[in-house]
Amino acid sequence: MTPKIIGKVDDLHLLLDLMPKRLKDYLLELDNLEKLEEIVVDLGYCPEVRFSNRVHRLKDLGETSFEDIMGITDRTGLFNADNRAGIERTLHRISAIRNRSQDIIGLTCRIGRAVEGTVDIIQDIVESGQNCLFLGPPGIGKTTILREVARVLSTISGKRVIVVDTSNEIAGDGDIPHPGIGYARRMQVPSPDQQHSIMIEAVENHMPEVVIVDEIGTEEETKAARTIAERGVQLVATAHGYQLDNLIKNPTLSDLIGGFQNVILGDEEAKFRGTSKTIIERKGLPTFDVVIELRARELFAIYNPVATYVDSLLQSDPMDPELRKRQDDGNVEIKASQSTQSSQAADVMSSSNQVSDLSIKKVFPFGININRLKTALNSLQAPLVVVNEIREASFVLTTKSKTGPKSKVSQLAKTHQVPLHVIPSQNNDDITKFLRTMFKLRISDDILEEESIQEAQQACKRVLSESRFVELAPRTGYLRRIQHQVAYEFDLNSMSVGEDPNRRLRIYPRV
Structure with a gap:
């Protein structure tokens, strides 16, 4: 059984001490104070307290005054360039809203937690040495994951870990980092626009085995990440984006998964693939070996290796990732990825060649969209496999417009002595009708x-x-x-x- 996740908030009183007395007294009377996530105070509005599934607007406490806000900011650390401050040696974060005169008129006080056990569900991947990138919506726990990764790798795995902490969110405010990162060392960043240079400095000056970075979001940080990965240092980071598709569509961050380029195909190659002459292909190797989507706090989608999934997306033939979900009893449910299932199916077929040769046919499509053909095969469960080499095929499938006495496909079929089947077009109905007829599938x-x-x-x-x-x-x-x-x-x-x-x-x- 997986160990129970434990969240530690043993310094909440330090944050509550900053609040106006009427708000502090209200909070101390709550039965579910340990589940509190944010406290919001805005000038002229009543205070808000936010939990994971609801928000309480405390109208009985009256409107927030300028003195209330000043009473909080006067007792916190300095606000940096991105309007964030904290409490020394805690994980709590205080973010400011300013008016045109740069006066603070609103505060979001976020409760920080060192949560042990969150990495158990993916600990095998983290400890493998692969470069890992975490994606997910704001507030789902990406920074908490990074903090726990730092602790696990520095204490359990005994690796040299450096945390590049731009806003002091991972290791807390102050010069002494929070114990939630274990034995990892922390390098603070003077301002967000210098994060990329601190990432390189960490590798060049301090010889880490692992570098942990929160929120890669600029072109310079993307280049720095590739530099770190190419030097053989494990990189664990988060990036802006909800899922893998967002990285593909983001020109700034796409290099993290290999980058993309337009490729112009020759006429024959385009006909063979059944695509247009201009296609998009991956430019190079991804910086990160694994991309992990946090779809929920207890649900992880794992793209490993990410290059395979990116290529399938670019070919409009996406594969399902591996899913890992933590159950209420602490056990982890794992749903194998589509690529793993395909390799297992291939192993079964190779171990029973005699049976598969008798029951499964192989088709070489010419001028037919392979994705449409595969969709029809999956829908009908037809015993047919698409191959890329004509010499492996049981027959060739093409459309009427591609045939003729001197056509390329006719010559190929004649040379390799492979039967040629022709359908009117590559529409789904024509493909489905052909498959039903060939395999005598009922069509009631x-x-x-x-x-x-x-x-x-x-x-x-x-x-x-x-x-x-x-x-x-x-x-x-x-x-x-x-x-x-x-x-x-x-x-x-x-x-x-x-x-x-x-x-x-x-x-x-x-x-």
């Missing part, structure tokens, strides 16, 4: 309805477990209406996207 309405319902049910379960939208295969209007009903029964939202013949259902969580 009942079977189509059952397939559509099962596909929608599986998608709904994924939406509920992963908290993100899922798109289904293209269907006719009648079948889409059935799938809409399935989504409604799961209490999820759904909408039809795309145009016929590729119009399909998208299922997503209710907001």
Whole structure:
């Protein structure tokens, strides 16, 4: 059983002592004070106290005055360039809102916690020496994860760890770091725009085995991260973005996962791939070996190795990541990634070649979109495998427009003595009709309805477990209406996207 997560907030009284007396007295009477996350005081508004699932506006305490705010700021540390301050040797953070005259008129006081046990769910990855990048929405616990990684690697693994702490969020305010980072050393950053230079200085001057950085967000920091990784130092960091797609679309941060470039294909290569002549490909190796999405506090999506997942996304054939979820009893539920399942399936096939040769055919598609073909294969569960070499194929599949007595595909099929099958077009309906005919799959309405319902049910379960939208295969209007009903029964939202013949259902969580 996984050890229970333990959150330590043994210095909360130091933060409460800064509050106006009426607010402090109210907070001390709360039964769930240990679950408090933020205290907000704004000039002219009543104070707010925020918990993970609700907000209390304390109208009975009256409006916040300028004296109330000054009483807090006069007893805190200095506010740095990004308007953040703290309390020495604690993890609490106080962020300021200023008016045009640079006077402080609002404060957000965030309770800091050293939470032990959060890394257990991914400790094998962290201790492997791979460069790890954490993504997730604000407030989900990315900085808490980094703090615990520093403690685990410096104490349990015995590595030399340096924390580059820009806003003193990881190791707290003051010159002496909070014990929550274990034996890791902390380098403070004078201002946010100097974080990249401190990252390089840490490697050049102090010989760390691990460097930990919070919030990589600029081009200079991206370059510094690559420099650190190329020197053989393990890098653990967070970046702005909710999921892997955000990094791909962010030109500043895309280098963290390899960077991208436009590639112009020749006519024959474009026909073979079934794509346009201009495509996007990964430029180089990613800085980070692993990307970990924090989809919830107890749910992690792991892209390992991230290069494989990035390539699949660029080819419009995304793979599902590995999911790890901590259950209420402390045990960890692991759902293997699609790449792992594929490799396991390949091992099974290689161990039973005699059976697979008899039952599974291999197709070499020419001028047909491979992603559409794979979608149809998955939907029909047809015993057919797509191959990239014509000499491995049982037959070649192409469209009518690509054939002719002197066409390239006809010559290839004749040279390699492989049967050539021709379909009217590469539309989903034509591909599906061909597969049903070849493998003698029944096409009754009942079977189509059952397939559509099962596909929608599986998608709904994924939406509920992963908290993100899922798109289904293209269907006719009648079948889409059935799938809409399935989504409604799961209490999820759904909408039809795309145009016929590729119009399909998208299922997503209710907001």
